[in-house]
Amino acid sequence: xxxxxxxxxxxxxxxxxxxxxxxxxxxxxxxxxxxxxxxxxxxxxxxxxxxxxxxxxxxxxxxxxxxxx
Numbered sequence: 001x002x003x004x005x006x007x008x009x010x011x012x013x014x015x016x017x018x019x020x021x022x023x024x025x026x027x028x029x030x031x032x033x034x035x036x037x038x039x040x041x042x043x044x045x046x047x048x049x050x051x052x053x054x055x056x057x058x059x060x061x062x063x064x065x066x067x068x069x
Contacts, residue, residue, distance in 0.1 A: 014051065015069045024053055024065045 007016040019027070027050065038045055052068040 015048075017067050017069065019053075019065045019067050021065060024055075024067075027053060027067065 005018045008014070009016070031050075034047070034050070037047065038049070048069040050067060050069055054066050054068070055063055056066060057063045
């Protein structure tokens with residue numbers, strides 16, 4: 001429903017998802033709490049780990065954001 005695209009890395013270890021600027025802002029605002037959650041659960045949480053958030057800019061498309069999980 002969100003209109004996001006999902007991609008897998010070639011080794012299928014990572015999921016890359018397109019996100020909106022608003023989603024990026026919300027994700028970054030809760031980053032400290034998310035890190036604390038992973039520490040408190042001794043990395044046993046079922047929440048997907050976020051390995052990176054990037055802005056992709058090209059001459060062909062409007063800029064967009066991705067999250068690497």
